[in-house]
Amino acid sequence: MFFLLVLAFLLSLVILLALYARWNYGVLENLNIPVVKPHFLLGSTFQYRSLTVGYRDVELMRKYGQVFGMYSGREPQIFICDPELLRLIMVKDSSYFDGKSPLDFGDPLLNEMPDYLQGEKWRIVRNLTSPAFSSAKLRLMNFPMKESLKDFVNDLTSQIEKTNDGILRKCDFDDTLFNALTDLTLSSLFSIKDKTGRFPKLLKKFAKPDGLKYETLNHVALSFPFLFNFMPLTLLHPEPAYEFIQIMENLIKSRLQAEHKSSPPDVVDFCIDQLKKLETPEFQRAKVTRSTILFQAFNFFFSGQDETALVTSAMIYHICKSPEIQEKLYQEVDKLWEGIDDGQLPREKLLEAEYLQACINEALRLYTFYHTERVCTKDWYCDKYNFKIPKGMTVIIALWAANRNSEYFESPMEFNPERFMTGNKENLHQYASSPFGHGPRHCTGKPLAMEVFRYACAHIFKKFEFHLRPDSALILHSSNPWTFINHAPIYFDISLRSNCE
Numbered sequence: 001m002f003f004l005l006v007l008a009f010l011l012s013l014v015i016l017l018a019l020y021a022r023w024n025y026g027v028l029e030n031l032n033i034p035v036v037k038p039h040f041l042l043g044s045t046f047q048y049r050s051l052t053v054g055y056r057d058v059e060l061m062r063k064y065g066q067v068f069g070m071y072s073g074r075e076p077q078i079f080i081c082d083p084e085l086l087r088l089i090m091v092k093d094s095s096y097f098d099g100k101s102p103l104d105f106g107d108p109l110l111n112e113m114p115d116y117l118q119g120e121k122w123r124i125v126r127n128l129t130s131p132a133f134s135s136a137k138l139r140l141m142n143f144p145m146k147e148s149l150k151d152f153v154n155d156l157t158s159q160i161e162k163t164n165d166g167i168l169r170k171c172d173f174d175d176t177l178f179n180a181l182t183d184l185t186l187s188s189l190f191s192i193k194d195k196t197g198r199f200p201k202l203l204k205k206f207a208k209p210d211g212l213k214y215e216t217l218n219h220v221a222l223s224f225p226f227l228f229n230f231m232p233l234t235l236l237h238p239e240p241a242y243e244f245i246q247i248m249e250n251l252i253k254s255r256l257q258a259e260h261k262s263s264p265p266d267v268v269d270f271c272i273d274q275l276k277k278l279e280t281p282e283f284q285r286a287k288v289t290r291s292t293i294l295f296q297a298f299n300f301f302f303s304g305q306d307e308t309a310l311v312t313s314a315m316i317y318h319i320c321k322s323p324e325i326q327e328k329l330y331q332e333v334d335k336l337w338e339g340i341d342d343g344q345l346p347r348e349k350l351l352e353a354e355y356l357q358a359c360i361n362e363a364l365r366l367y368t369f370y371h372t373e374r375v376c377t378k379d380w381y382c383d384k385y386n387f388k389i390p391k392g393m394t395v396i397i398a399l400w401a402a403n404r405n406s407e408y409f410e411s412p413m414e415f416n417p418e419r420f421m422t423g424n425k426e427n428l429h430q431y432a433s434s435p436f437g438h439g440p441r442h443c444t445g446k447p448l449a450m451e452v453f454r455y456a457c458a459h460i461f462k463k464f465e466f467h468l469r470p471d472s473a474l475i476l477h478s479s480n481p482w483t484f485i486n487h488a489p490i491y492f493d494i495s496l497r498s499n500c501e
């Protein structure tokens with residue numbers, strides 16, 4: 001009898017769990033859009049776990065079209081790869097899509113991440129942080145940025161000069177650049193000079209969590225989200241964030257005590273100004289706290305390096321494969337530096353480098369984040385495809401796939417900077433390439449990221465020549481359900497350009 005009771009209990013539990021996992025099945029099918037057939041229990045995403053998220057989306061776009069539905073575990077989601085719909089959802093009708101799925105990082109400080117803030121609190125933080133990268137502010141950052149890049153170029157040059165044959169072999173360039181960009185961010189945004197390597201280590205610990213190894217478990221937990229509470233992994237590690245916040249507290253303290261300030265206005269001053277508003281009714285009402293403000297500083301610190309280093313390394317990889325692109329780029333960079341002896345490339349001149357900009361745009365088109373998302377906050381009707389997006393539905397803006405849409409790009413998987421040159425770029429749909437998102441929630445750091453790309457590339461290509469090795473490759477790992485681009489090291493052999501020896 002006892003055995004039968006236990007059996008009945010277990011059976012009921014299994015049935016309940018199955019019902020729970022399948023609860024939303026059918027929701028997408030009722031919307032009149034193609035749906036990626038889900039697994040019996042584990043949603044549509046589980047079956048594609050062996051594919052990198054970005055390439056999975058490209059494959060699904062080819063199979064199902066520019067709008068399709070997927071069950072991410074038990075959650076129904078609509079995937080959008082049509083630039084016209086991107087425009088409507090992210091810009092024109094953005095008031096229908098001004099939500100983001102709440103993501104609990106399991107730590108109060110990490111939960112201040114601006115990408116996931118909601119409602120009034122997000123609006124306040126966004127208004128505070130957006131002006132941080134105005135043209136005037138970027139101008140002030142130019143000098144430390146250039147000094148930092150000069151140090152990087154000098155370090156790499158001396159490493160090359162120390163080799164027997166003038167070739168630095170098997171350089172993990174992505175990692176080398178990541179470290180240099182961390183120095184650059186510290187000096188231009190925080191007026192910190194640090195050569196101990198402490199800060200890149202801090203960042204790597206924060207943003208490359210061990211948890212991503214447990215991909216299959218992650219996928220299963222998407223169907224049974226309570227499992228996330230028991231899993232031996234976190235998406236991000238909080239300790240480095242706390243360590244950085246403590247560094248900020250010390251900087252603020254010594255800045256307030258100092259009689260004279262020696263650095264230009266930076267993020268430390270930004271925090272000091274914002275902290276004065278903590279008692280205002282606006283901040284109190286929206287629960288904007290000291291942690292909210294200081295975490296924004298941390299966000300400025302960690303947001304760009306990983307992605308900028310990857311996009312630049314990917315661009316170098318493609319350039320190495322095409323002698324014509326390489327020659328055209330080097331010619332333009334050499335012209336840029338003509339007559340400049342003090343290493344101080346003027347910003348106005350840099351902005352005129354059209355081919356360099358086209359190469360950056362093309363690399364960004366191909367290697368931006370896999371996704372961004374919006375949550376629909378009011379029912380919205382799509383005339384073009386004749387379907388309704390109901391309130392509460394998560395819309396995944398599949399950036400990686402949308403940027404490779406063959407209706408808008410010829411040979412979309414190819415690296416071809418000509419697409420972004422005068423004569424061609426005018427014919428591109430304005431929303432066909434979306435590396436930084438669009439609309440009210442687009443990337444706050446875009447102006448800074450573009451400035452860093454331009455300066456970094458101008459310095460790198462002036463001095464170095466890159467050579468592919470048998471093990472040079474762009475290998476993107478993982479089927480993790482998150483949007484991180486997890487990749488293998490990108491190796492090159494590096495020599496000095498003949499005009500620099």
Ligand code: HEM
Pocket residue numbers: 090114115116126299300301303304305307308311368369371372373399434435436437438439440441442443444445446448449
């Ligand atoms: C190559 C570099 C970068 C790329 C490709 C990139 C891309 C993106 C994308 C696609 C989004 C989502 C936008 C949307 O949903 O419409 C985003 C959001 C964001 N990015 Fe970036 N980003 C980069 C660098 C940076 C930097 C350097 C910073 C800050 C210093 C930054 C700060 C942010 C913030 C705060 C958000 C959230 C905005 C919000 O929800 O209001 N990003 N970024």
